[in-house]
Amino acid sequence: QQLCAQQSVCFDTETTGIDPLLSDLVGLSFAYTEGEAFYVPISENREEAQKQVDIFRPFFENDRIEKIGQNLKYDILSLRHYGISVKGKLFDTMIAHYLLNPELRHGMDYMAETYLKYKTIHIEELIGPKGKNQKSMRDVDKQVVCDYAAEDADITLKLKNMLEEEIRQNNFDYLFYEVESPLVYVLADMEWTGVRLDLDALAQLSEEFTAELQQVEAEIIAMAGEEFNVNSPKQIGEVLFEKMKIIEKPKKTRTGQYSTSEDELQKLRNKHPVIEKILEQRGLKKLLGTYIDAFPLLVNPRTGKVHTSFNQTVAATGRLSSTNPNLQNIPIRDERGKEMRRVFIPDEGCTFLSADYSQIELRIMAHLSEDKNMLEAFNQGLDIHTATAAKINHIPVEEATSDMRRKAKTANFGIIYGISVFGLSERLNIPRGEAKALIDGYFATYPGVKRYMDESIADAREKGYVETVLGRKRFLADINSKNAVVRGYAERNAINAPIQGSAADIIKVAMIRIFNRLEKEGLQSKMILQVHDELNFNVPANELERMKKIVVEEMENAYKLRVPLKTDCGVGDNWLEAH
Incomplete structure (x- = not known):
């Protein structure tokens, strides 16, 4: 009752593990006055635990009470096992700190020291260092857990009171309360829902790729004319540069070994066909190791699905990242990488719907630079x-x-990322003179873009940061550095961060709008994956037409640019087909 009488309450869950979808509650802590906190141990017996948690249901499900926490998505998911759906305005201290200092760490221990000059009890003092001997919170003395959990809630409350003021001073109110905070509910729901994997298709891919890998390795050895370990960079270096003498002066690493890094090999691609094969072998090995053989291990035994974690506070640009598995990293440029998408499938009786923004970064460039020619091209609907x-x-x-288009496409995307004449000539495999003419021609065509780039750098020099359309800041400490390389990197960020960050802002708004509409209209469809500029849904067959309409509508109206936002939508029996 006391909790329900408050306007805002800080809470924290203590659980048996770090994966909220595989953990049980050990206890709940609450704080609403600085310096005072409460801890409620939760029974090991599932029925008993459910009864205890139900006592707090009126508090958690009251949408008039603001809920404060550190990494609230975790707590929301932990409570969902007990049938609790947390409601109300959220204040997540981790996200607040991320908006204020995107480049720093956002852990509570770090923030407590920075803001409160206070050293917290570290979790490892209770359960030991990470590893197989790490204890569960269940095995720790109740009084010790109580001290730890109560301190957590109290510290989080104190941090909230400080961060709230900073959010206001930086004009982050809209971004924090209307975008990042509501997004926590959306991401929690996506993680809870999970996505099905086609394990038969995965086993088949594993077989195919393993056979291809052996074939490629045999070809490399045949080209080299001797047996050696293809997985040893040292031996590869010796074969390429001593035996085959592919180039005169090979680059060496600090330890004096020949460098056979991806970058080095990419530069030598045209020197000998064996290089192409080595790159192919490494690509296959990565696909097998990182994805194909790892995916089945990520299937949750309770649900039979894969539940990716979406991280809101990792990428400084404002983009989301994901882990277990990292979806952003699945190499979709090549045919084999694309095949990986075939194993993500909808639920029984459902369809996979995939929607992505068409060229959103270039549209944002047109909006920010107000370049007449670029605005015109987009507004006329030209390619x-x-x-x-x-x-x-x-x-x-x-x-x-089509060749001209290919070069223009590379220039369009490359110039946003501050590509140099040298970089463009390498990427397109053309002489530097031609690359320079291409860049000069580009800026003559879009003079507004050149102006925008120069102004962004000048602006960053003066203020120390750049902003997105929703006011997200990217701080550039090195923009006035004396070191040209370091400064150049910051200058490229000054141009690109507002573009990438605005794209991130816009898709987050779209996600919230779609999520709210699905809830309001009582639809069974679920958003399940987000990768960069693309959203994916699990859709019951009878909702498909309605969903297409809703998704396109909300994505295209998420933000009003000077050019239209355009969404492409596809449907299929798996992610690859829908894409």
């Missing part, structure tokens, strides 16, 4: 790469060839 190719080459759109 931007073909339009760019035509303008650079001073020809009508219909005469632009």
Whole structure:
């Protein structure tokens, strides 16, 4: 009753593990006055535990009480096992700190020392260091857990009171309360829902790729003319540079070994066909090790699905990242990497719906730079790469060839990321003179883009940060560095962070709008995966037409740019088909 009488309460869950989907509650702690906190131990007996948790249901499900916490997504998921759906405005100290200092760490121990000059009890003091001998919170003396948990709640409350003020001073109110905080509920729901894996298709891929790997390794050995360990960078270096003498002066690492890093080998691609094979072998090995053989181990035994963790406080740009598995990293550029998407499937009787923003970063560039030609191309609905190719080459759109379009596309995306003449010539495999002409032609076509780039750098020099359309800040400490390389990196960020960050802001708004609409309209469809500019859904067959309409509508209206936002939508029996 006391909890329900408060306007805002800080709470924390203590559980048996770090994965909320595989853990049980050990206790709950609450704080609403600085310096005072309560701890409630929860029984090991599941029925008893349920009764205890139910006592707090009126508090957790009261949408008028603000809930404060550190990494609230974890606590929301932990409580969901007990049928509790947390409601109300959220204040997550981890996210608040991330908005204020995207480059720093956001752990509670770190923040307590920084803001409160206070050293907290570290979790490892209770359960021991990470590893197989680490104890469970259940095995720790109740009084010790009580001290730890109560301290957590109290510290989090104190941090909230300090961070709240900083959020206001930095004008992050909208971004924090209307975007990042409601997104916690969306991500928690996506993680809880999970996604099905087609284990038969996975086993088949494993077999195919393993056979291909053996074949490629045999080809490498045949080309080298001797047996050696293809997985040893040292032996590869010796074979390439001593025996085959692919180049005169190979680069060496600090330890004096030949460098056979991905970057080095990419540069030598044209020197000998064996290089291509080595890169292929490494790609296959990574797919097998990181994904194909690891995926089955990620299937949750309670649900039979994979539950990716979406991280809101990792990427400084404002983008989401994911772990277990890291979806952002699945290499979709090559055919084999694309095959990985085949193993993600919808539930029985459902369809996979995939929607992604078409060229959102270039549309944001057009919006921010207000370049007349670029705005015109998008507003007329032209293909931007073909339009760019035509303008650079001073020809009508219909005469632009696919090769011209390919080069214009590389320039369009490369220039946003501050590509150099050298970089463009390497990427397109063209002479530097031609690359320079391409960049010059690009800036002559889109003078507003050049102006935007120069102004972004000047702006960052003066303020020390750049901003997205929703006011997210990216701080650039090195923008005035004396070191040209370091400064150059910060300058590229000054140009790119507002673009990448604005794209991240916009898709987050779209996610919240779609989530709220599904709830309001009582639909069974679920958002299950987010990768960069793309959202994926598990959709019952009878909701498909309605869902397509809702998703496109909400994505295209998430933010009003000077050009239309465009969404492409696909449907299939798995992620690859839908994409």
